[in-house]
Amino acid sequence: MLPSLAFTLLRRLSDGEVHSGEALAATIGMTRSRVSQLLKQAEASGLTLERVRGRGYRLVDSTPFLDRDAIVRELGPRGPKVTVEIADAIDSTSSELLRRAPRVHRHLLAAEWQTAGRGRRGRAWTAVVGGSLTFSLGWRFERGAGFLAGLSLAVGVAIARALEAAGCPGVLLKWPNDLVHRNRKLGGILIEISGDALGPSLAVIGVGLNVRLPEIARRAIAQPVTDCAAIAGAIDRNLLLARIAAELATTLEGYEREGFGAFRAEWQRRHALQGQPVDVTLPDGSVVHGSVVGADADGALVVDRDGRRMRLVGGEVSLRRAKR
Ligand code: BTN
Numbered sequence: 001m002l003p004s005l006a007f008t009l010l011r012r013l014s015d016g017e018v019h020s021g022e023a024l025a026a027t028i029g030m031t032r033s034r035v036s037q038l039l040k041q042a043e044a045s046g047l048t049l050e051r052v053r054g055r056g057y058r059l060v061d062s063t064p065f066l067d068r069d070a071i072v073r074e075l076g077p078r079g080p081k082v083t084v085e086i087a088d089a090i091d092s093t094s095s096e097l098l099r100r101a102p103r104v105h106r107h108l109l110a111a112e113w114q115t116a117g118r119g120r121r122g123r124a125w126t127a128v129v130g131g132s133l134t135f136s137l138g139w140r141f142e143r144g145a146g147f148l149a150g151l152s153l154a155v156g157v158a159i160a161r162a163l164e165a166a167g168c169p170g171v172l173l174k175w176p177n178d179l180v181h182r183n184r185k186l187g188g189i190l191i192e193i194s195g196d197a198l199g200p201s202l203a204v205i206g207v208g209l210n211v212r213l214p215e216i217a218r219r220a221i222a223q224p225v226t227d228c229a230a231i232a233g234a235i236d237r238n239l240l241l242a243r244i245a246a247e248l249a250t251t252l253e254g255y256e257r258e259g260f261g262a263f264r265a266e267w268q269r270r271h272a273l274q275g276q277p278v279d280v281t282l283p284d285g286s287v288v289h290g291s292v293v294g295a296d297a298d299g300a301l302v303v304d305r306d307g308r309r310m311r312l313v314g315g316e317v318s319l320r321r322a323k324r
Contacts, residue, residue: 001115002045002129005030006038007065007088010047014130016062018055045113046128046217063130063212066112067238074242080249082137085109091116093136094192094206101194102202104138108245111135117208120177120190121316125208128217131227133187133209133237137245139252144199150260150299152177152191152314153267155205158251159187160270162243168232172272175292175301176314179209180272183321184226186210205248211237260299268294277322278303280312289322 005028012027013019021032028035039057043049048060064070066086075082083106090096090111095118097104114134117125127134141148156173163171163179174180179187187209195201210227212234218225228235254262268274277291280303290303290310301312301319312319 002041002089002113003038004088005034006042007112009035009038010042010059010129011065013049013057013059014062014065016059018052018058020056024057042129046214047130048214059130061131061212061214063234064236064238065130066110066241070238071242071245074239075246079242080246081106082245082249083107084245087111089113089115092118092206093134094118094190094204097136097138097204098192098194101138101204102140104202104204105140106138106249108135108137110241118190118206119188119208121318125188125190126217126221127208127210128213131210131212131214131217133207133211133241133244135241136204136206137248139203139205141201141203141256142199144195144197144201145193146197147199147259148191148193148201148203149313150263150295150297151203151205151255152189153295153299154251154255154260154263155189155191155207155248157263157266157270158247159189159207159209159244162240162247163228165247166235166240166243168228168235168240170231171270173267173270174272175295175312175319176299176317181226181231183272184224186226186228186231207244209240211235211240259297260295261297264295264297271295273319273321279320279322280310281318281320283316 024035025032050058050060068086071084092114093109093111113129119125160171172180177189190206192204212229213227273292280288290305293302293304303310
């Protein structure tokens with residue numbers, strides 16, 4: 001776990017300038033050798049530092065760190081009713097909101113670093129300090145889990161719209177919860193719901209996005225991935241997070257009123273596998289072949305298998321473009 005002093009140093013270095021060992025030591029009130037130790041730990045967590053002889057340290061591929069004030073400023077005084085909190089390091093933003101449930105309605109928690117980020121189907125979620133967006137938003141619904149079956153699809157629509165507005169166009173959705181660009185994964189959504197079956201319920205909406213992943217991090221991920229930098233060049237993560245928060249608030253308010261039906265047509269337009277032949281892996285491991293018809297009113301995926309319609313619900317099912 002990177003100590004919080006390391007984050008203080010990294011915030012200072014995130015301007016991309018060279019900072020002397022003395023200046024950094026003064027920033028944290030410690031010795032230069034402690035600075036060097038902390039920066040070695042930061043390098044071990046995936047950051048690249050340049051040591052400029054006689055001058056000090058520079059963060060390679062620097063990017064502004066997450067900054068609550070910048071995000072709140074970007075949201076503006078008439079922005080959505082969402083509270084924003086930034087943590088340097090945490091196990092998982094979703095685990096933290098679940099621990100605080102139910103008092104997290106309209107609360108967004110983003111972390112610069114997750115030590116135990118969780119993906120779908122029990123997988124770990126890999127992210128890098130300064131190069132990812134990892135956050136969760138708590139949202140209370142009057143209705144229960146049945147009504148929320150299409151929520152992760154609607155959230156995908158909101159994020160694709162926000163990415164477009166922040167200058168990262170062409171992002172598609174892959175049922176049930178992936179954000180993709182040219183068949184490579186850009187991000188994912190993990191929704192966890194607690195509460196009464198008939199409502200009220202609390203959804204913790206966790207989102208992970210690759211903004212600028214170093215090569216070493218890409219190689220550590222077991223599937224083809226991409227990042228916003230490859231699609232559209234440098235993106236300001238604070239601006240992007242503000243756009244996403246605003247778009248999500250509007251979407252979730254709309255979902256509360258109208259359910260998934262209000263987002264279905266747009267979701268289908270943005271679906272990477274719409275009309276495509278696919279292989280579906282079922283919970284028992286068997287694979288069936290079909291072609292994607294679309295999403296139904298509850299967010300289930302409808303696949304045509306030789307003229308017979310099959311309805312797939314999220315959970316343990318996975319979908320891949322068929323090679324044939
Ligand atoms: C997926 O498997 O595609 C879903 C990934 C969701 C990752 C995000 S990162 C923020 C939030 N906290 C977590 O531990 N997971 C989600």
